[in-house]
Amino acid sequence: MVTYVEALALAREYLEDSDIPLEIVYEGEFSEGWYFCYQSKEYLDTGESSAKLAGNAPFIIDRTTGVLHEFGTAYSLESYLEEYVRLKLEGSSE
Template sequence: MIDYNVALAKVNEHLGKSEMALQVTSCDEFPVGWLFYYQTKEYLETGDPSSLLAGNGPMLIDRETGDLLILVTYRPVEVQIEEYARRRGHAIGG
């Protein structure tokens, strides 16, 4: 079992591997774990739409295993989390 700070560190480590500076913008908590949204640091600092990421799916960190899963943007987040929870045997809800 991991806590929020470990989950955030895992996300930041993953984002740090990108060629562009990325930053967490928000986080939602679900029974299965935490869902982190992110954007380019340049867009967050300047608001310049040309710096905006498009199609970047949020990252789910499993609270039991610490596994990182990148969700897709073309399906509802809640559906993907429920499917993941069922596959992993987690309680479903959110």
Template sequence: MAFGARIHWSYKGPVRNAAHVIERKTAVQAVEEQLERDYREWRDVGVDPVRMAVLGVEEHELVWIVSWQSEEYVRTRNPEFMLVGNGPYLVDRVDGGLHQVSVVSAVSGEWEADYRARIRGLPVRTVVDDLHGQRPDGWLESQSACRSRIRSRSSGVASKTSAPPS
């Protein structure tokens, strides 16, 4: 691999054939097609729908995060035409799967743990995992023994490990 070559990752590790990784342009096209399908569905049931357009794209290790808004807002940036409550689409970078998340989940970042577990089948790291990953073997036992000695000294009870009272 040449110096500076981009490595693509999937839940199974590095993607050997980078041609199978979904690129930004393909992700945007998938969302635009979905927005058009939604527009036609609403129009076909007699509603006067608003046309939507892609507003922005953010790269994430798992997905492309594609935000969208009314076409009028994207064109003019006039807040009068801005929609609220519409969460972004997530386009899987490995298989191109299209998923929509709520705006709350998008803003809080809660979508990521759910996506890792439910869509990719990956284990989700917790605070406890982070503690185990950062501490050397036996750290917890040594902390427990140290606290036990401190409690013994502060209560005035002598133990084998505490120093004799002065």
């Protein structure tokens, strides 16, 4: 099992791999772990629209495995979370 503190550390480590500085701007917990949304530090510091990320998909850290899963941008975060829970439940019932 992964704690929130461990999940946050994994999320920050993941964002450090980027070519540009990134910061978590929104996070939360759901039944299977924690989700994180992020934005460029430059945009957050300056508000310059040219520094704003486009297509930056949220990701989760699974509370059981500690594995990071990226989502897409076509649907709402809630839709992706619901789908993740559904697929995980289907996988555990096999």
